Amino acid sequence: MKYTNETVRRQDRLLDEESATQILRNGEYGFLAMQAENYGGYGLPISYVWNERNSIYLHCSPTGRKLHCIELCNKVTFSVVGKTKVIPEKFTTAYESIILECNASINLPKEEKMKALELLIEKYSPDHKEIGLAYAENSFDRTEIIRLDVLNWSGKCKKIIINY
Numbered sequence: 001m002k003y004t005n006e007t008v009r010r011q012d013r014l015l016d017e018e019s020a021t022q023i024l025r026n027g028e029y030g031f032l033a034m035q036a037e038n039y040g041g042y043g044l045p046i047s048y049v050w051n052e053r054n055s056i057y058l059h060c061s062p063t064g065r066k067l068h069c070i071e072l073c074n075k076v077t078f079s080v081v082g083k084t085k086v087i088p089e090k091f092t093t094a095y096e097s098i099i100l101e102c103n104a105s106i107n108l109p110k111e112e113k114m115k116a117l118e119l120l121i122e123k124y125s126p127d128h129k130e131i132g133l134a135y136a137e138n139s140f141d142r143t144e145i146i147r148l149d150v151l152n153w154s155g156k157c158k159k160i161i162i163n164y
Contacts, residue, residue: 015155
């Protein structure tokens with residue numbers, strides 16, 4: 001997982017790796033962008049968890065358009081937006097965001113799928129882990145896990161100083 005801002009067009013808006021890592025770790029959801037049939041695009045917001053190493057896990061139904069897109073082309077991008085604030089009087093927005101270039105994998109081993117579900121429960125329902133794990137086991141066959149292996153990622157921000 002290589003963090004590099006070399007290809008960011010606005011070099012004056014680079015986000016350092018530590019700040020980018022916090023966005024990845026704490027983001028509520030991300031946006032998955034894929035290639036669709038007939039060379040179109042398909043994207044959607046989706047809950048995720050990072051394994052603190054090289055992979056991001058997403059959960060979904062075992063059938064559907066996103067899985068079809070990944071079967072067509074496993075090269076995807078995933079983005080997460082951190083804090084934002086519209087500054088109307090300056091006609092701009094303060095923001096921080098990251099974008100990750102990834103290879104997507106499906107049909108993971110059962111052990112990895114269950115570990116991913118456990119990580120998702122720890123992130124989104126930490127006070128209900130025992131009930132969540134039982135729920136995950138009961139719905140296991142109705143759930144697919146997508147693993148995004150991060151190849152490269154970068155971060156950008158725009159900080160606004162307001163003088164009153």
